[in-house]
Amino acid sequence: MNEHALRILDYEKIKQQLMHYTASSLGKKRIADLRPADSLNEVKRMQEETDEGATVLRLRGSVPFGGITDVRQALKRCKIGGILQAKELIDIADTIRGARLMKNFIADLVEERELELPILMELVNSIDPPGSLERKIRSAIDDQGSVMDSASPALRHIRGQIRTFDSRVKQKLESIVRSSGTAKMLSEQIITIRNDRQVIPVKQEYRGSFGGIVHDQSASGATLFIEPQAIVDLNNQLSEARAKERHEIERILRALSEETAEFAEPMLENVEVLAQLDFIFAKAAYGHQMKATRPKLNDRGMIRLKKARHPLISQNHVVPIDVVFDEHTHALIVTGPNTGGKTVSLKTIGLLTLMAQSGLQIPVEEESEASIFREVFADIGDEQSIEQSLSTFSSHMTNIVKILKQVDFNSLVLFDELGAGTDPQEGAALSMSILDAVYGKGATIVCTTHYSELKAYAYERPGVMNASVEFDVETLSPTYRLLLGVPGRSNAFEISRKLGLPADIIDGARLQISRETNQVDKMIASLEKNRKAAEMEEEKARRLKLEVEAKEADLSRRLNELEQSKEDILKKAREKAEHALKDARREAEEIINELHQFKNNGSVKEHQLIDAKTKLAHALDSLEQQDIPNTSEPVHKSVSGFQPGDTVKIISFGQKGYIVDKISDQEYLVQAGILKMNVKASDLKKVKEEKKIKPVVNVRTSGQTVRPELDLRGERYEDAMLKVEKYLDEAMLAGYARVSIIHGKGTGALRKGVTQLIDRHPRVKTARLGAQGEGGSGVTVVEFK
CATH class of the missing domain: 1.10.1420.10 (MutS, DNA mismatch repair protein; Chain A, domain 3)
Structure with missing residues (x-):
């Protein structure tokens, strides 16, 4: 690039x-x-x-x-x-x-x-x-980058010696410093360090009182820093230990470095x-x-930038511009006054193109599009070089010559004030010729200019579009907006009139310009008027759109609130139903316990059986009367036409049985396990079976509706626990003495949950894992009391 x-x-x-x-x-x-x-x-x-x-x-x-x-x-x-x-x-x-x-x-x-x-x-x-390297490094080096004692047993031992020797040296020196006999010999009663050895400051005249080694002296020579003879050996041992420490640390670092190299x-x-x-x-x-967005991309020279902002200008001051290069437009001629924003618009297009090609999102609105160019060329600003003795015009021409040698169909070329710095007539002619040459090579061009001749150039060449930067005559200031399709016009007469120049002078000036120029100015003024009217209509449409979107959002919010209210009501209803179901199960369990007690006594009397059936029917009736909405299952409507012997499911109880007799169109006598009960037709669901079961009053026939084993493989944990609890009750009602629960081996979580639930069940006598041939640890065998 x-x-x-x-x-x-x-x-x-x-x-x-x-x-x-x-x-x-x-x-x-x-x-x-x-x-x-x-x-x-x-x-x-x-x-x-x-x-x-x-x-x-x-x-x-x-x-x-x-x-x-x-x-x-x-x-x-x-x-x-x-x-x-x-x-x-x-x-x-x-x-x-x-x-x-x-x-x-x-x-x-x-x-x-x-x-x-x-x-x-x-x-x-x-x-x-x-991870292994990380752990080894952290086991040896702390977060501050110091090798820890735990890096090796040898280092721990050496540092223990260092602490011991250091403590002894300090104790010996402190006893010397604090001694009343030596206090007058010291410049200060302190311990200091010289040459990595612990020393004391001794007055010059008492040099011979301590012996040992002199490591330093004060600037005046009045104080000597002496290592007393009494601690020389201890300091030597301390120095040796510190040397060992350095060697051990070096060994540890070398080992870690070698492992890091792997x-x-x-x-x-x-x-x-x-x-x-x-x-x-x-x-x-x-x-x-x-606040940038991801642009669409193409390599065909098409650019569509919506509300593009220059990223280096504060968002509080930048004026967004729209830029369009479609399949029919490959050159944009921008005219307008100085300081009106022409150069900023030019740089915005170029810079956003470079950013997009660098993988950066660009400050434009959604659905904007950028093109990929092999090269981006720019001739912008006054690049006059005094050292090279080049004028402004010469400097621009030097750069343009380089561009013309390299430009091709896959290039974006930016010209700022093309042809400026020379005679206006010659400059305009030269500009049009340069544009023809670059456009002829298929390049995409953005050109700013003051030359009015280039306005006509855009109208006469297919694929070239006029644009201008807006100027507010009322405030005498630019708005920095880029207007596509509208050439800039001279505002000299309007500005002069606003500033107070006499009308006769302005009228005289108008007579000096050509009739064609006046007509062009009038045409441009008409275009500006129509554009402003269109913008007002667009703004009106935008406001209406925003109002519609706001109303739509409000309706959506209200709908969400209604849905949430509905969910809250259903949730409360479900909780109420769950409590009712728990109460019914508890009552059913009490009835089952009574029946087992009757069985253990050796006989079941008719009136006892009738009382138990009445209690169970009452529990089911109370459950049926609960308002239990369920959005996950279809609502079962009342069904008539059950025949004796039909296999059915009692919906509220979850128990299978068969029709014994028809009491009315809305109520049937149903045999469920060892129990007979009156059940409403709306609480019955027919179970498809090829073979009908004949009505039998014998209590022991209920086992036909419950299998002697329960397969939980593939079930979720919570669902499995509910199935086990229900199955144990059904198996006891069916009269089984022993059943098998198949839970598989897996992680063991399901087996553990089954074991815990069985241990809490009041009617389970024993439970064990399956023996060889019974499924092993993937099966739990349960025996009832």
């Missing part, structure tokens, strides 16, 4: 702003090397990765980059046998931890939200943080991935700060 254009369009300033959003030097290095890409597929991928980063930031707000540093130099040094310092090793451990956290962060987010983030997942899946290659790859991730999230955060 053309370096001159990157500089003149302030691309480097964008990179400097982008660097503020990186989390490490890794990302900053990526940004420093950033250049616009010229391949459509490459730019699409760069935009997609930025978009994925923006999705993550929108959902999580931030990304865990803490602790990650650029450890590439340290890794390369240990690869060639270098010994790393403790701080470098702890930086490597921190980076390993950061890589692990980042990988888990992205993977967990994708799984939790069921997101599609293919680029980020591809990157984090390539990260392989060596992981250097994958770690270097991890660091490159982390650098790319830092770069991606920096782009996403920068886009969020600018």
Whole structure:
């Protein structure tokens, strides 16, 4: 990409702003090397990765980059046998931890939200943080980068010696310093350090009273820093211990460096991935700060920028512009007064193109589109060089000559005040010829100019569009808005009139300009008037649209409130139904216990059986009367036409049985296990079976409707526990003495839950795992009392 254009369009300033959003030097290095890409597929991928980063930031707000540093130099040094310092090793451990956290962060987010983030997942899946190396480093080095005593048994022993020797030296010196006999010999009663040895400050005249070694003296020579003979040996032992400590630390660091070298290659790859991730999230955060969007992309020279803003101008002051280059338009001629915003519009188009080709989101509205160019050329501003003795015109021409040599159909060319700095007539003619040459090569062009001749040029050439920057004559100031399709017109007469120039002078001036120029000015004024009317209608339509959207949002909110109210009512009803069901189950269990007591006594008397059936029927009736809405199952309407012998399911009780007799169209006598009961037709559901069961009054026939085993494989834990509880009651009603519950082996969670539930059941006598041939540990065999 053309370096001159990157500089003149302030691309480097964008990179400097982008660097503020990186989390490490890794990302900053990526940004420093950033250049616009010229391949459509490459730019699409760069935009997609930025978009994925923006999705993550929108959902999580931030990304865990803490602790990650650029450890590439340290890794390369240990690869060639270098010994790393403790701080470098702890930086490597921190980076390993950061890589692990980042990988888990992205993977967990994708799984939790069921997101599609293919680029980020591809990157984090390539990260392989060596956890064993991290643990070894952290077991030897603390967070401040110091080797810990626990790094090796030898180091712990040596440092114990150091503390012992150091303590003895201090004690000996303190006894000397505090002694009343030596106090007058000392300049100060303190212990200090010289040459890594502990010494005391002794007056010059008492030099011989202590013996030992003189390590230093004061500037005046009145004080000598002496290591008394009494502690020389202790200080020697302390120095030797400290030398051993240094050697042991060096050994530990060498061993850790050698182990780090084994992981250097994958770690270097991890660091490159982390650098790319830092770069991606920096782009996403920068886009969020600018309120930017992801543009559509093409490589056919089509540009559609909606409400485009220059990113280096404060959002409080920048005026958005619309820019359109469709399949029929490839050149834009922008006219208007000085300081009206022509150059800013030109730079906005160029800079946003460069940003889009760098994978950055751009400050435009949704559905905007950018084109990919192989080269962007710019001739902007007064680049007069005094050193080269070039005039403004010469400087521009020198640059334009370079552009003409390189430009092709895949180029964006930006001309600011083309042809300026020379005779207006010659400059206008030269400008049109240059535009013809560049346009003839198929390039996309944006040109600003003062020459009125170029207004006609746009009308006469297919594919060329006029545009202008708006000027408010009433306030005598530019609005900085870019008006497409409308050429700029001279406002000199209107401005002069507003400033008080006599009308006769203005009228005289009008007579001096050509009839054609007057007609063009009138045409432009008419176009401006029509444009303003259209803008007013558009604004009116926009307000109406906003009102409709607001009403729609209000209706949607009310509907949501109604749905929520409905859910609350259903929730309360379900809770009420659950309480009723628990009470019914409890009462049914009490009835079952009574029946078992009757059975244990050896006989079941008729009146006892009738009382038990009456209680159970009463429990079922009370449950049936509850208002139990269930949105997950269809409502069963009353069904008539059951015949004796039909197999049915009692809906409210969940128990199968068969029709014994018809009491009325709305009520039937049903045999369920050992019980007979009157059940309403609305509480019955017919069970499809080919063979009908004949009515039998024998209590023992109920076992036909319940299997002697329950298969829980594939069930969720909570559902399985409910099925076990219900099955045990049904099996006891059916008269089984022993049943099998198949739960499988798996993780053992289901088996543990079944065992706990059985242990709490009042009617279970024993429970054991299945023997060989019975299913082993995948089956629990239950015997009832």
